[in-house]
Structure formats: C-alpha cells, structure tokens
Amino acid sequence: MKRLIGMIFILAAFFTLLTGCSSEKTTDKKDDTLIIGIDDKFAPMGFRDENNQIVGFDIDYAKAAAEKMGMKVKFQPIDWKTKEAELSSGRIDLIWNGYTITDERKKKVLFTKPYLKNAQVVVTLNDSNIEKLDDLKGKVVGLQSLSSAADALDEAPIKEKIKTVTEFADNIQALTDLKSGRLDAVIIDEVVANYYMTKEKETFKVLDESLAPEEYGVGVKKGNEELLNKLQKALDELNEDGTAAEISKKWFGKDKVLK
Structure with missing residues (x-):
C-alpha cells in the first residue's frame, strides 16, 4: 500500500511538472509573438514572391507595428473563408491582409481604425x-x-x-x-x-x-480590447513618425495610408 501511495505521489508530481512546462511555453508564445492570419495570394497586400517569401504592404506594416509593440510576428496563411473562425478559436491573433471593415464583420471581430481606402x-x-x-x-x-x-x-x-x-x-x-x-x-x-x-x-x-x-482594418478577437488598443497605439506611432508613409510609397508609389 505504501508503495502504491508513493507511486501516486510521484505520478502526480510528474504531471504537475508537465502541466507547468506546457503552460509556460504557451504563455511565452502568446506574450512574445503575434500570429497573423493572411491570404498569401493577395498581392500587393500579402503574397509570395519569386523566392516563395511572404511579402507585401500589410506584411511590412505588420512587422513595423510588431516592432513598436516589442513583439515578434508570424504570418500564418489561412483559408480566407474561415478567417473569423480562425480568429475566434485563438489559432491566430489578428486578421491582417486587406481585410475590409463591414457592419457584418463588426459583429464578429474588433477592428482597428481604417488604414487604407x-x-x-x-x-x-x-x-x-x-x-x-x-x-x-x-x-x-x-x-x-x-x-x-x-x-x-x-x-x-x-x-x-x-x-x-x-x-x-x-x-x-x-x-x-x-x-x-x-x-x-x-x-x-x-x-x-x-x-x-x-x-x-x-x-x-x-x-x-x-x-x-x-476601407481596410485589422481584425482582433472580440473581447481582446487590450491587444486592440496596443496595436492601434503602434499604428498611430507609425503614422506620426513617417514609417507608414514610407511603406506605402514602397508598394503604391505614394502615401495612401489614412491618418
């Protein structure tokens, strides 16, 4: 009996350790990295170049915003038909790839201010x-x-x-x-x-x-006002310091970003 009780305590401690490690890993990933859902065939907003690298206006814009936020960024190609489901499930943190603001979509996601007409x-x-x-x-x-x-x-x-x-x-x-x-x-x-x-x-x-x-905006999961506000602050700063204008000129030949 003592041996059985001892084994139970050992197993309990082992699973507690595993749970702690798993939780720590998940938290680190969530805190450090923004996972952005994109359509990787949507030029010039987000698409693959001749070297199969994901490039585009929204890609550069998102990277610059993530840097302002002190975060890393990962671009996740998704089936565009399931974009809101991907966001609500937590598999992605943002929808950011020529994502049009509509009244119907506002029922499903939070939007940043419009950034492009x-x-x-x-x-x-x-x-x-x-x-x-x-x-x-x-x-x-x-x-x-x-x-x-x-x-x-x-x-x-x-x-x-x-x-x-x-x-x-x-x-x-x-x-x-x-x-x-x-x-x-x-x-x-x-x-x-x-x-x-x-x-x-x-x-x-x-x-x-x-x-x-x-107008285009960035989609954030409903209820995550903290991320929305942090992202909007970064976008505002990109407008103020001229970074957004430079990215726009690179891809469109002129500054088209809404102020």
Missing part, C-alpha cells in the same frame, strides 16, 4: 466589349469566396442580371480563369487590380465604374 472593381480582358456594370448582364463573373467582393455584388442591382457567379478560393484562380476565357469578368479589390495592371496591362482592363467604396 479601397473599392470593389470589375476586371475584364482588354478586348472585351464590357465597358460598364450594365454590360455584365448575362455574363459569367468570378470572385473570391466569402470576400468583400461577394458582399459588394450582393448589394448591386446588376447581381440579378448576371448569368453565373463563380466563387474561387483566391483571386489568382479567378484571374487565371478570366485569362483563359472561362469567365467574362472578375470582381476584385481595386488595390489588387491595380497591382496586376502594372504586370499585365496588355491583358486586363478595369472598368471606370466601381461597385462599392470600402
């Missing part, structure tokens, strides 16, 4: 006869699934006249199908469209009419 635009092939939104009548249109492009189209009168709306996991797939002729047009973020126009201006054109103006 955007709009949803229509991209077609250069030789297309589509010149305005009404020309989408009877056409096959593509967009990223569960994106603000889908929200903007849902609010547009032309939605009911479009023949088919095809959803894709990311914008690259949608633009690839447009180029191959499987789509007539793609609804996409203006900042993304402008980036591809610099790369393939002989292939694509952007309609003058846009669907909806919008």
Whole structure:
C-alpha cells in the first residue's frame, strides 16, 4: 500500500511538472509573438514572391507595428473563408491582409481604425466589349469566396442580371480563369487590380465604374480590447513618425495610408 501511495505521489508530481512546462511555453508564445492570419495570394497586400517569401504592404506594416509593440510576428496563411473562425478559436491573433471593415464583420471581430481606402472593381480582358456594370448582364463573373467582393455584388442591382457567379478560393484562380476565357469578368479589390495592371496591362482592363467604396482594418478577437488598443497605439506611432508613409510609397508609389 505504501508503495502504491508513493507511486501516486510521484505520478502526480510528474504531471504537475508537465502541466507547468506546457503552460509556460504557451504563455511565452502568446506574450512574445503575434500570429497573423493572411491570404498569401493577395498581392500587393500579402503574397509570395519569386523566392516563395511572404511579402507585401500589410506584411511590412505588420512587422513595423510588431516592432513598436516589442513583439515578434508570424504570418500564418489561412483559408480566407474561415478567417473569423480562425480568429475566434485563438489559432491566430489578428486578421491582417486587406481585410475590409463591414457592419457584418463588426459583429464578429474588433477592428482597428481604417488604414487604407479601397473599392470593389470589375476586371475584364482588354478586348472585351464590357465597358460598364450594365454590360455584365448575362455574363459569367468570378470572385473570391466569402470576400468583400461577394458582399459588394450582393448589394448591386446588376447581381440579378448576371448569368453565373463563380466563387474561387483566391483571386489568382479567378484571374487565371478570366485569362483563359472561362469567365467574362472578375470582381476584385481595386488595390489588387491595380497591382496586376502594372504586370499585365496588355491583358486586363478595369472598368471606370466601381461597385462599392470600402476601407481596410485589422481584425482582433472580440473581447481582446487590450491587444486592440496596443496595436492601434503602434499604428498611430507609425503614422506620426513617417514609417507608414514610407511603406506605402514602397508598394503604391505614394502615401495612401489614412491618418
């Protein structure tokens, strides 16, 4: 019996030690590192370059903010359709990759102040006869699934006249199908469209009419006002010391960051 009791005490002490080590490891990771959920095919906000390195405006902006906060940063590519679920589960700390502020999303996450203006635009092939939104009548249109492009189209009168709306996991797939002729047009973020126009201006054109103006913000888990306030303070400091403007000029050629 004494031997059995002794073994129980030893096992209890062992599991207590394991629990303590596990807890310490988790706390260190949470305290020191911001895990940021991104769509790694969302140029020029966050994407992989020719060396498979994650780069972009939001990437540089997040790194600069993390440095202000005295933290490390890790970029975690996620399925954009599950971004809010990833945040609420705690698998990521922030959604930061051209994340549009909407009333519906405000019910699910906390947002920083807007930092960049955007709009949803229509991209077609250069030789297309589509010149305005009404020309989408009877056409096959593509967009990223569960994106603000889908929200903007849902609010547009032309939605009911479009023949088919095809959803894709990311914008690259949608633009690839447009180029191959499987789509007539793609609804996409203006900042993304402008980036591809610099790369393939002989292939694509952007309609003058846009669907909806919008603004980007960083998403923080509901209830974590402490992180939100700390992050917002860092972003404000990046505006004040000119760092945000320099990052913007690097990626957009001018200062587009909202003050």
